[in-house]
Structures are given as C-alpha cells and as structure tokens.
Amino acid sequence: MTNVRAPEADPFGSPAPEPDGQPRGHLTGGASGSAGWLKWAWRQLTSMRIALILLFLLALASVPGSMLPQEGSDPAAVQQYFTSHPALAPVLNRLGLFNVFAAPWFAAIYLLLFTSLVGCVVPRTFRLAGSARALPPRAPRNLSRLPRSASYATALDAGQAVEVAARVLSGHGFRLRRPGGASEPADHWLSAEKGYLREAGNLLFHLALLGVLVSVALGGLFGYKADRLLVQGQTFADTASALDEFHPGRFVTAADLAPFTIRLNQFTAAYIAAGPQRGQPASFHAELSYTARPGGPSRGYDLQVNRPLSVDGVKVYLIGHGYAPLFRVTDARGQVVYDQATPFIAGSSGNFLSEGVVKVPDAQPQQLGFTGVFVPTAVDVGGILESVFPAADHPVASLIAYAGNLGIDSGVPQSVYQLDTAGMHRLGAAPLLMREGQTLRLPSGQGMITFAGYDQWVSLAITHDPGQLPALVCGIAALGGLLLSFMVRRRRVFIRARAAGHGSTVQVGGLARTDASGGFEAEFASLAAELRAAHRRPASRPDSAEGK
Template identity: 45%
Template sequence: MAKTDSTPTTEAQEDDAAGARLSTAPAEDRGQAVPGSFGGVRRPGALGALAWTGREVIGWLRWFWRQLTSMRVALILLLLLSLATIPGSLIPQTSVDSVKADTWKEAHKTLTPIYEKLQLFHVYSSVWFSAIYILLFVSLIGCIVPRTWQFVGQLRGRPPKAPRRLDRLPAYATWRTDADPDEVLAAARRALRRKRFRTVAADDSVASEKGYLREAGNLLFHVSLIVMLVAFASAQLWKYEGGKLVVEGDKFSNTLTQYDDFKSGSLFSTDDLPPFGFQLKGFTGTYERTGPQKGTPRDYRAHISYWEGADGTPRDTTIKVNEPLEVGGSKVYLQGHGYAPKVTIRDGQGTVVYHGAVASLPLDNNITETTVIKVPDYWDKNGKKSQLGFTGNFVPTLDLRTGRMASVFPALDNPVLILTAYKGDLGIDSGLPQSVYKLETKRMKQFMEGDRPFARALKPGETMTLPDGAGSLKFDGISTWATFQISHKPGDMPALAGAVAALIGVAGSLFIQRRRVWVRAVRGADGRTVVELAGLGRSESAKVPEELYELAVALQSAAPPVAEEEPDGTTPSGESSSGESSSGESPSGEDSSGEGSDESSGKSSAKSEEEKAVETAEERAVDKPAGANADATAEEPTRSAEPTDSSEGARA
C-alpha cells in the first residue's frame, strides 16, 4: 500500500505551484528570487546576474546614504568627534610642542610605540580623526541641503484657507453687525496688514499668517552650518603656521628656512608665503611681586619693527599676548619669553671661537632655564682641534637660602649662570639631527677639578677659566628672547560670520512664534452679517488670544455689533426693541411712570443699546486657552465646538 504525505500545504505554496504549472516560460528563464536583497529576482545568465548585482549595489548605496544622512548618525559622529579630541588634550602633540612631546616619550618608553601606531601624538591629523571629521561633514551636508529647500518652500508659502468650522479653533470670537461683509473683510485685511500679517483674501474670508521669520531663522541656521563647515575645511587645506624664537636684536623673514617648526595644509604651497619680516628690538615683562600670586605675569610686550614686502618701510609696533600683529594676511602672535645669556668663549690659543647670546629653555614658571652651548671649532693649547660643550642652568633670581639652584622669581633680580664644561665629539658631524637644548656627552669627557666635576657660578661680567689652559668663558650680560607663532588661516572670518549667523538663526527660530488668524464675514438668514474671528498658533503662543482680542476691538468701528432680539420682540435684557419693557413695568418691578424710584436713579444716564453691545463685545472677546494641538489647514478640526448662545449680541 502506497504511503501518502500528510504534510499540509499553505496557500502561498499552492499559489506558487499553480503559477508554475500555468507558466509557459522555460524553467531556466523564470529567475530566482533572493530574499532580503535589493536586487529582487535574479534572472539566469550573465546579463541577469550583472543586472541583479547592479541593483544590489545601488540598493546598498542608497541604504548607506540614508543611514549616513540621518540625524541619529550625525549625532553619533558628533559624539565620536568630541571623544576623539580627548587624547589630543591629554597627550602632548608634536605639532603643538615638540619638545614636550619628546620629553613625554622619553618618560614613557613602553607606551610610546603603542601611541605612535595609534597616531596619538598627531591626533588632529591622524587617519581616524580625519575619517570621523569627513563623515560628519558629509552627514551634515546630507541633512542640511534637503531641509534647506524645505525651509525655502515654507518661507514662500501662503496662508491656508479658513477652516469650515472656525468655532472649533482654540481662540475664537463672533458677533453680528449691520455692516456689509465686503466692508468687514476689507477692514480686517487692513487691520491685519498693519500688524504685518501676510494676508490672502478668499470668497467670504481673509486668511493671514505671521511669524515667517521663524522659518527664515531655521534657514539661516542651516545655511550657516554649511558656511562654517566649508570655512573649517578651507582653513585646514590652505592654512600655514610656524614658530620662531627670536633673540633681542635678531631679525626674522617669512621664508621656510627661517622657521624653527612649520606645518601647512595639503593645498598650500610654500611659494605662496607672503613677503614680510620683523626685528625684535626689546621685551618688557612685569610680574606680581607680592601676595599669593607672586611671580604671576601681568604684562608681556614685544617691541618690534616690521616691514611688508622686499622694500617695505620699517614701522615700529608692540605685540601683546592675544593682541597679534596682522601683516601680509597673516597674524604674528606672542607665545613665550625667556632669557639668553651673552657669553664670549676663547680656546686654548686665546682665539674667540664663540660670541653671542644663547637662548635657554625655561624649566619652570620662575624661568629657571637650562643652558647649552656648543663650540664645534676649538683648538687646545697644543693646537689640536676638538670640540667644546657647556651645559648648566641660568637662574634669573637666585636665593641661596633655599638651598636650591633654582629661581625664586622670574625677573632679573639676582641673575646667575651655572655651567660645567665638556671636551670631545659633539656628534653634530654625524648628520643626525640634534636638539639645541640638549648636549650629547657620550663621546665627550667632562673637565675635572681634582676629583670633582668642574663647575662655576657666574654673575654678569665674571669669567670662568677652564682647567689646564683649555680656554675661558666670560659671562658678558643678558639678552631677552621671545617666541612667535606666525599663522595664516583663510577661513577664520567666514567661520566667525557663520557662527554669529547661526546664533541669530537659532534665536529667531526659538523666539519668533508663527501664528494664523482667519476672519469670516457672511450674510445671515436675518439679513445681518455674521463676523467670525479665529486664531491658531503653530506652537504654544500667548500672543494668539491677545492679537485676536486686539483685532476684534479694531473691527468694532467698521463692524459695530448689534443686539439680537428674542422671538417675542424683546432684547436679551428684557426690554422691547423700542427701549420699553414688554410688560409696561421697569426691570425692577415698578411701573413705567417711575413712582417709588430713588431720585438718584433718575439722575444716572443709561447707555444706549449700541454702546452696551460694543462693551459686551470688548469685554467678552475671551479666547479659549492657546496651545491646543489643532491644525489650521484642516478642513474639519477634530475638536468639538462649545454650544453657541445665539441670544448674546457678541460672543468670544
């Protein structure tokens, strides 16, 4: 007996089987569906596979672009960029302070190879930081451009037509008048335009809207973001900056060989360096001398003479901290200050082999400096050529009571130069770069005085004589030096303008409230004109009820409200249309002759029905609470209206 398969089949399987039986195409031409792919059905053959691959690639690219330009990914990239700047703040950067970075590397020999592979000494120019920045740039551009066109469309939009049921809106007022509907609408349009509403007239209504500058603020903010991004990118591509230490009396020319360190953007050429230069003529530094902030700098001034162009006329000026010199499209900043002892060195033959100021590197806030002097051409007393090296410290203010050879104040109160000497090979002929602030003593021998290293502490004007007639060093005096940073960033001003414009745009989008007001005037069944006013804020706004009340009051002169009559011919106050009581008695229950009434009541003047109606419209034009989430463009708002009392002359 044959065994049957009792597995139930689904309707989809049955439909597929039926379709396969009805199809007249060969089985190899029907293609194969690939679930979860962007390519859809993959047809057989090379062309089918190629077409499917193309659709798949395009689909993935579209998906990647949608993800990259989403606000979520933009925020994630912005967070990653913020986190990526942390290593640049904690780890010394070679581009900022190469000496400090080298010192850190020597103190952390285990971590240095790892950090170098991760490019942590060059964070802001590293591959991973650049990748985050570029992705964020593309993401913001992809987010901003579509929203910009959206804001342009909203800015050019016109107010929508009045909804059919104005009484369902959060702010509403109505009354009846004998004025013509066209006159009421014309007066409403004039009043709204005086309040700077954008108005559009329809058949029986006037639509108006105000607060379009809110969209202009959004548009300005997004355009400003693009300007800032482009400015930052251009500043990185076409920038250049470099540092230079200038000793008092020396000059600097803006050429590549004059810089101590120099870096530039990838699109900047050193041939484009603007021609200018300057000379440091003096330096003035003042410090706090008393109190807990003793030694704190109060004022740094570099007195220079600068010129622009090859044949420019020199002009004197002063550079202060945060007050740079602007010349040739570049800015010259004052960065630091120190001292340069002036020395004269003679060799064993009595010949002057070195004369000048030696810039020393500060070690602390009191400007205790390390001093290194290298003499590559030296002859001893026997006429043998060798090299000399001196190392030690320069102390602006020495106080022996502290027991330390360190300065206690940054000014030149008690300057002392403390040096020891070496003889041998400086290593400068090997071709390897050396720091001018460090003496390589591996191939040198220190001068000795007995069994102790030779060293002297010199004051200005004193001379140190080397042992065995090897020569001498005279401490002639002290000069000052200053470090300058020359910087050119073409995108600074556009970035600043973009930042200011972005703040203005944000302020406009936050504080400007967009709101709509409609006025409808139609002829009622009784021949009188029914005036309706309604307002709606795009966001919660207390101005909508206020503006609606002001508009209602402004329309009273063109459309004065009238009191409605009851079916029995009396007014809502119980009086007849002619002003008399329908029962022949006064409202107080007394007869119409006025007997028994108080004398003072006869002296009081009664207001006319029209004046009462005007006061009623002004006092009772009260809006419902603003902020209800209603859409003024909807034909039928979903909020139900409150019952209307037709007996009132004016209702708000």
C-alpha cells in the first residue's frame, strides 16, 4: 500500500538526515545468516509490492465466495450444489471453497496482509512524525540552479537583508533555519520551509488506516450476526436458542446478546394492482413492539426495508417476508395434534406461490407429514395451480399427505422446510386442495386437516458490529489525511545575501518538493516580489516589515 522507503532524499544532496538511516535493500554484513534472511524476508513482506500482491490475492480469494454457495449464508444452496455436482463438490469442499471466509488459506492471506500493513505503517508513522518536526536543509551554494530563483541588489547589508527576509518568511508561516554556530561566520543565508501539514496529513492517513484494520478485527471478534423468521403475533427474545441462524464472533458468548424482545404485530405489503408494473411491491411495513430489556417499557416501531430498528447497539433489518398458512390437524384418535401458522417460502415461480412442509410428529397411530403449496391468489390453469397476484386475494392450499416415520425421533436435527419421505407412504393419489376455512378428511382414516387461514411472516437480520462506528470514523480520518497530503505541498525558499558595493546582492531560490498541482510558480513570484519590496525599504527597523 505504501512504500516504506520512498525516495525522499534531497534532490541536491543536502545533509537532511534520513531518519531511518539505513540504505534500502542493504544486508548488514555482520549479522548472522539466518538473521539476515529473516530481515530480508521482513523487508520483502512489508514492501509495497508484496502488500499490493496480497491485496490482489485477497480480492481474488473472495471471488469463489460470490461465485459458489457459502455454508455461512446459504447452507441449503451448498447441499443443492453437492447433489448437482457430485464429483466436483467434494474437491471444492476440501479446498474450503464453500466456506471461503473461514478457510485457513484465506486467513493466511488476511493475516499476512495485516502484518505487511502494520509492519509498513508503524515504522513509517515514526518516520513521518520525525519528518513533521524536522528543520529544512541548509541553503545550497548556488541558488540560481534551483527550479525558481531571483536575484536583486539591495542597499541593506547582507546580515540585515537576511534578517528582513526572515521576518517576511516567518510572517508567511515558514519554518526557518539559519547558519548554526561559528562555523561559517561570513555566510549569510536562510532556509525556509512550509507545508508540514502534508506530513501531518500523511501521518493521520497511516494512523487511521491502522484504526480501520483494528476496527474491522474488533467487529469480527466482538460482533454477531443472526437471522430470525417471525410470524404475525409471535414474539422472540434475542437469545441463541430463539434464533434460526446465529454467527457469533470469537469473543461473543450466549450471555453477551442484547436482551431485547421483538413482537410482530402486523405486516403489510402493498402491491401495484394495475398497469405494466402489476404485482410489483409498492411498500412493506412491519409494525413491531419491542422491549430493550425484560420487563422494560414496550415501544412501537415501523420497520421497513432500509429503515432498520436500533436497539441496545444492535441493528434489526427487514430482509424478507412470506405467508404462513394456518393448519389444524386432528389425528385418527380425534386429538388436535397440530394447530399453528407454518411458514411457507416463496418459490421462484413468482407471485408468492409458496412451498412448505407440515410435520406432525405426535399424531397417532402414525406420524403425519405434508408437503405442498400456498397460493395467495389462485387460478386453475388446466389443472395446475398458479398464482396471479402476490397479495392473498384468493388463497388456496394444496397438500400431499404422508403417514409413517418422519425420522425425527432418532435425534438427528432436520430442516423444517424439508420432508424426508423415506420412511413414509403417501396417502391418496390426489393432492388435498383446500380453500380458506375448508376441512378435508385424510385418506385411510388417518384424521383430518383444516386450512384455517393464513398469517404473514417477516425474516429479520440481526447484526451487532461494534467496529462499525470506529471504522467509519477512521475511514473518514484516513480520507481527510489523504486529501491533506495531496493538497498541501512542501516548498522551500532559500535566501543568500553577499556584500556588494554599499549594499548586498540577494539571491532567492525556491523549490517545491511535490508540485503536482503546479501552483508554486505563482506563489514563488509573489514571495520574491514581496521580499524585493521589503529589501528596498531604507531602514531596518524591525517593526516596519512586520506590521504589514
């Protein structure tokens, strides 16, 4: 990212100290072999070239994360991939390509990049801090060789001329350096430098960059992500066993979760009813009641897409919705063994034709299972049910019933959206087609099922990222520092005065160390004119030059 030892040596070989002192790439001869190699490796690792290569590798390594389904975000899609690519999937799995961001090779790249950046930024920060305090170099002998120079005669003697120039330049905020000690008593010169804010900006950029890295790490270690599907009328508490998906950071324990509860009072989806956009969503509103802690006051919130709820440092986003048909199942013995809203998931066929599974593990004498669809606005097209509108204007449920062994009693967890029919037999040939409120008898005297209505559900993404705010602040600071270091340029002005006749000859030289924007020429011209005017004044009364 940054070159540790950018060539900042003075263009005219002045003795400005190179703060690090060491010539680059030079191996110290006295050091033992292994230490030398170690040093060489360290220098390579912290070089800009390697940092860029690592950054590129990191980008490259995250490509499979977006091309292939990932365990963390969509385990069902990974299963799907395994069934459709039985030969390739195990190989990819061995390489960790289904969980890229947790793979060791990904961590290796990340840690190497982190090391490279820290190893680059920390020494550079020291160097910049030194450079921001440093004095300008001594004035070169021949100022006319500098990119900008001017020369004129003045009535003032050489010492006075330098004094006057010093006053003018320090009035412009230049940092000054004069001949030190008695080494050159006859030498009248002055070095002035301005634009140290550039180094401060650079320093800020580097420190903020470290801050971003630390913030991201903090977020990963102390944050968590979770998902929860919530049906109208349901409440859930933010605790691990109430979450459908829970991905805690390394230092997050079950007791660290913010103890809020959220109830979904009502979900409303409005759809465009006519025109070419018919069926497109117009708005989603999830009316929530929430308490920040158990027994606390209940507050309302209108949750919308891109309008998350903030509670106790946690953000809750609305990320999906669907229908949950209400089924009531009575078993062969006349007991109501199932009576609840069952979330169905919208399929790809559009208009919220949704698929789902009903499992009745405690029906007697046999367990019952149903797979089927919920059709919000149903139309029979040649014997096939289709949904023509996403709102539930004419809801219909169509289920296929199974009896036998659900395979759930052995203790192996199952997906609630999949029915394992291996131990079951199908009841009847035709699907059970029900309008709202309709009850049907199950074949073979297995009981009956009622389609009692429907509720809607929302899926919520719950994220806690304590690194977010510091990362934002550091990001802004880094940008500010970068702008500062781009916009401010360091420029130097040198003065030499030599006795000539009754007065002296003044030489002014100027140099911009970085002048990408090219404004130094005008600045130097105006400075030179001001100096010349100051040197034309007859007397050397200190106040006269300073007052302007």
